Amino acid sequence: MQQALTLSERLVAVLGARLGLRFFRRRDMLETLDAPAHGHEAPPGLPGLLQAARDTGPDLLARLRTTRNGLSDEEAATVRAHVGPNEVEHEKPLPWWRHLFNCYRNPFNLLLTALAAVSYATDDTEGTIIIASMVIVSTVLRFVQEARSNKAAEKLKAMVSTTATVLRRESPGDEASEPDKVRRPGRQGREVALAELVPGDVVLLAAGDMIPADVRILAAKDLFVSQSALTGEALPVEKFAQPCETGGTNPLAYDNLAFMGTNVVSGSATAVVVATGASTFFGSLAERVTAQQPTLTSFQQGVNRVSWVLIRFMLVMTPIVLLINGFTKHDWLEASLFALSVAVGLTPEMLPMIVTATLAKGAVVLSRKKVIVKRLDAIQNFGAMDVLCTDKTGTLTQDRICLERHTDVWGNACEAVLEHAYLNSFYQTGLKNLLDVAVLDHAEMHQRLDVVNRYRKIDEIPFDFQRRRMSVVVSENGDHHELICKGAVEEVMSACNRVQHGANVEPLTPDVLARLRRVTADLNAEGLRVVAVATRELPPARERYTVADENELVLVGYIAFLDPPKESTAPALRALAASGVDVKVLTGDNDLVSIKVCREVGLTVTGCVLGDDIEAMSDAELAQTVERANVFAKLTPAHKERLVRMLRANGHVVGFMGDGINDAPALRAADIGISVDTAVDIAKEAADLILLEKSLMVLEQGVIEGRRTFANMLKYIKMTASSNFGNVFSVLIASAFLPFLPMLPLQLLTQNLLYDLSQTTIPFDNVDSEQLTQPQRWNPADLSRFMVFFGPISSIFDVLTFVAMWHLFGANSAAHQTLFQSGWFVEGLLSQTLIVHLIRTRRLPFIQSRAAWPLLLMTGAVMLIGIMLPMSPFAETFRMQALPLAYFPMLAAILLAYAVLTQLMKGMFARRFGWQ
Template identity: 85%
Template sequence: MQQALTLSERVIAVLGARLGLRYFKRDPIPDGLDTLDVPAHGHEAPPGLLDAARTAAPDLLVRLQSRRDGLSDDEAATVRAHVGPNEVEHEKPLPWWQHLFQCYRNPFNLLLTVLATVSFATDDTEGTIIIATMVIISTVLRFVQEARSNKAAEQLKAMVSTTATVLRRDVLDGADPAAMVRGGRLGREIPLSELVPGDIVLLAAGDMIPADVRVLAAKDLFVSQSALTGEALPVEKFSHASDAAGTNPLEYDNLAFMGTNVVSGSACAVVVSTGARTFFGSLAQRVTAQERTLTSFQQGVNRVSWVLIRFMLVMSPLVLVINGVTKHDWLEAALFALSVAVGLTPEMLPMIVTATLAKGAVMLSKKKVIVKRLDAIQNFGAMDVLCTDKTGTLTQDKICLERHTNVWGQLSEDVLEYAYLNSFYQTGLKNLLDVAVLNHGELHQRLDVVNRYRKIDEIPFDFQRRRMSVVVSENGEHHELICKGAVEEVLAVCDRVQHGAQVEPLTPELLTQLRRVTGDLNAEGLRVVAVATRHLPPVQEAYSVADERELVLVGYIAFLDPPKESTAPALKALAAAGVTVKVLTGDNDLVTTKVCREVGLKVSGCVRGDEVEKMTDAELATCVARANVFAKLTPAHKERIVRVLRANGHVVGFMGDGINDAPALRAADIGISVDTAVDIAKEAADLILLEKSLMVLEQGVIEGRRTFANMLKYIKMTASSNFGNVFSVLIASAFLPFLPMLPLQLLTQNLLYDLSQTTIPFDNVDDEQLAAPQRWNPADLSRFMICFGPVSSIFDVLTFLGMWHLFGANAAEHQTLFQSGWFVEGLLSQTLIVHLIRTRRIPFVQSIAGWPLLVMTGMVMLIGIALPMTPLAEYFRMEALPLAYFPMLAALLLGYAVLTQMVKTAFTRRFGWQ
């Protein structure tokens, strides 16, 4: 059980963003459900999961007050009013007062609260007010930004559908007959949250299990429960009542659970539990207290934060001792040390990070990219390798049936008819190939499908066999198994070939000739699907994979999926942005390489899945660094390639929309899917594209880098500025006969400086910072602090000398003038560093900040200059500065800007600029 808890965390983390899918289903109810004939209402209490597993299906429906054809809308509404929506409770937003407390409760605010308490205890009213103001501003700004972010996230979720397929007794007028299921019942799509116990749900390959359900009828139903149990292989589910005596619901093979997904087959099931009453919901309540693993960016931010806090814990006592010994006023020294501690606290860091990520998510939504997890934005900007499928990404995803030929490549109507019957009667996941075949609706009348054929059974598709079969009865005379799938996989179960009216043995010479025909079709960019048949006596009603043998190959259907016009420019843009594109597909290698050439992707090596299978991890690591096209891959191959790329040091994004993509989506640093994907793919993804296009993705990558760059700016500014200020304070404390700045003045300066940075999330970002992937590098930040911090101290010392020698502020009676002069210079130099460090270019000339940052920093600088000259100067114990001070101030600021630019240039040449 403990193993299940640990492995479930990643599912619980994304349950709130889990997305649904609408399927085109025909006759999806497996045989067996029609034999259930139960009354509409019962009087027993709703059963638990174990009781549901052990109860016969008719009795279970009675206890759930349901029927084989489901509930009516009114009945479902009544049940929903009693049990609530199908939502896990931990997903609900916190009440505003709890959210406000969460925003307050961070190490910086708690530390400032302690400092404010100390100030209050020492009768430092002004200091208490200013520190409290800092805490209030930081908390309120974060609260507002997170509330806006949550609201935006809910609006973005509403842009994609979250549905399940259910049977409701209400027969809708004007319904599409193609959606009708046997018995006159209608399969309808409803929001997941509207499911209630007693609902009858229809399941097919690719579906997420929308609640805890008991299987009523199943056909080759395999469910992946790895999210709950850690089992790598799918588990087969059955419809019979279980006689097991175990107490673990996961051990019962007729139950399926919320959060798991259908790998293959189809089923009809009744909902037993919804929302927090599900196995998943009860599990979530027990593990949500466990913290999610931190991303590299979060770990780096925390590391920097605690470095500054430890730095403060060391330097503040040192400042206290130096000032106490030299000034002999220990109370004033304590208040000053307290103010230094406040100045070293990056209290705006949580708000800046939250605001930047929230703004990034909103901006990405305008680029048609929905962010399910805000922290994923950092990985989006750092991504340097993108693995993507071919179909629908490089191509138009509008597949048309181009040819239907016999085994010799000659036009054949018989092959098309067999393919139509197979696609028409299959109930699993209908892909675009099936849709293209079914577009030949004229065959329906010509074959007289309704009167002439009856479906007997189906052998669903899976990614190991790469083929599927249906068995139909023609006029009740015989059974015909019709199989279609990948050429090699179908050939593996064929021993004969249709040649006109004759059937020939499949000899090695003939096999070589057949492969030449399919190879020629592939070379033209056509995707080839083989079609084979087998005539059987009408003596059995159930068929399995073992019956796919001794087939007769009748021919091929070939499809064309033209390349997208936007693919070539998108690939160029991604390459220019430093992102290497690698194609991972289950399709044929010849087709894939031809499409790659047509869209301008230079193929540096094409590797097939069977070759990947034979490689060791070391060999594959070398291979993935060289090759950029991988074909005929299984889901396991895709996942392994992604993991090896990550082990090679890359930040890997994987873009996929199919069931077979889910393992790779989870293995990647950032999983990317589309809103039309199967729901298991969307559940595993971090980002959802509203348009399946590499161009959309490229725009999203740039926006992710912009968001990351703005977050990094604040961290750089805070770290370097605080590091430099400590040196200035220590020097002044050691040599001056008075405090270089009063605690109230230091706190006010820090508050104004923090306000000047609140608009950093809205700043512009230089093009070169968007041109290459950006990765978090804490070591680079340490170098940055050491290189840039002392630069400000040089000009602080020059200010001390100027105030001492030029303006005579060299005694205790003139300390107000000294303190006013350093207050203005310190605030302006700190604010100026915002513009100096935000870019590697020359500020105001080669790179101009965004207007919100320009306005805010300009206002703060004007306030700083004006404060000593206003009536408030007396309150802050300042005095007006002489006019001669301002030329000195201008010269100091100019020198500071020039020296910082020189250091910046040298630093960039040596270490680069992030």
């Protein structure tokens, strides 16, 4: 019987499932924890994670040959030369030869290769060359385009590279003036790229930071770290600085270690880097990912579904062509070659290249619109998005908060409230938000309060998203301790039992509470964001305080902030609405403020739901509520994530825009996560797109570009599907009645190659405005309907060509089959190329909607080659002959009639099924 898994094995299994790994035993993992990464020779004495957790601070620093003020630049460079950059191996790009092979190995290229091998075995040199050319062109084009797009993406991502705050000494001999005192996180230290970190670097951590490597905590203040990326645990874990002796062999069990890929939820810390890159806990696991195939995105699944529609069609039609020609012509070898040529004609072999080129072009265009694409596939989701969830601050508003008022509990101006708020903001060491910055802008408070001489910080109770408040404890002249709490009004009031009324302190009765709520509601109704301030006098008996001490507080007043709406928000919302994108505001702010801001920017509020209401709703109730309401206020991170998931479950393609720590879960849950370059690290890491300007107008432009990208991809698929279906339908008719093949395999392959070349410029084509007004999605059912509807139209004119060649031009026997085949080759190629312009738009082609000049030039060149080939010196090579002059008026009449009928059918199809 299999033994039960240990805790560490279960944790590793959780991570393995998240990363797509096969399960492996604990001992395999632990072998890497105290060993250097492959390919790097670690400096002598470099400790492993388990050893680092058990060492005292001084012992660990000695092992790492560093100090409490970190390494010098020269020392860091020396260590980096041994251990390499702080990068996980699997993130490196593939070697060019592996990339080239990946571009080749798709089902279509493999099918073409098999056909080339058959042609070579049957001494069909021309066929072998043509087929090989198709494989080479498809592979090389995709390789070159992906290489370019990868380079562009790397340059774009480098613009938002994540950094860490590091202490670096000026020189190796520069020691700290206080060697036994760990410096607090603050403005000292400097930002360096994560790749530059080395073991021995001392880093400063604060709320919102990503843990940049595997680190040992040297000093911590209320440090809580989210390890859900490694363990799946929803709740953050508190970390301490003391050495740990009892942790076993599972590094995740040590509460003085923090790991690469996790993030700081609250509090602050100083830590020393123990392991970087592939030597980290995450890196040792990530090495096993390289052999695994990544999970397909919804975009890739959509491409595959469409491809399989065409492949299944090919698998059905090809055997029919083979059997008909084999039984009627009695030459099974020739029939087999012809059937394989038909199979090639039916395969969308250029689809990978077209998709890649279109996405790459979209990424470049978006970069010019201040949108950085971290993942190319996200562009399609951008165009498919029909619901955008966004925060309020900085998106609808200017993100330029100023302290508008400081009042007592009754709304009267009060300097004492500002003094308490200033002390709270000045002494807190967590993530200083814009509200703290606005308070600290009142620098005159520093001198008035004589902060340096009168006050000393004792402790801090950091902010978290459940309590929605934070406190500092200060000592004034050493006489007493004063706890100063500020935060969301309801949450602070819940911890109060008294109120400051002038010089008196009164009990907080229900009547008084009702009056206070009316005061704050009036402030909110003016568009002010209200933060409550409360205090509590404590005896100077201890040095550590906890959340339990936030009770029996005295409410002293409020500080009110103004964040005016952006002038660009209202037109951006109108543009998004016109584009079929429904905007929903998800905010942790007060509901009254949120509603007022929404109304000021022209967003009609269809319903406002609070976080507490969401908590009480079942999934079925929330599924209905999330469709009706468009403002959700006083939300926690869990509420935002649940709302996003519920919208997706309702069938929407959901975008989420956020920049804070509390937005990271929702960013991951959304179809497309959108952040900004000024966001906290964890938000940028979770996002698919990064905006260089936090504006809904920029976002609306990105949505339009995403739809333009999708529309151009869809054009190729529609053209290929309908044209291929029509060709095969024509082949079946001709094969059943002609005593010879309607077209030789070589000619069919040449026609297919030229047709594919005519479509290589589709990524650069123009898109009609009506195709950009609604979200775009993959729909294989629509493709099948389109293929069956438009494919037979070309067959009508192919049959007319057959009749004309047979009766008018005398190509009615095997002796004259070359003339027949040449005539159908030219008509078939020109009609296929013409369909590019007919199907690329719902409008009247060339008049109401004109293709981009690259597409016009390419299709024109291909049509000219097709006309000239039977008359060129290469005609004999392709077994063709010159066509009589009388053929060309007939050709013009057929093409004109084809265009007119297709245009009429487009109107019928669009009225009945719509036009995507």
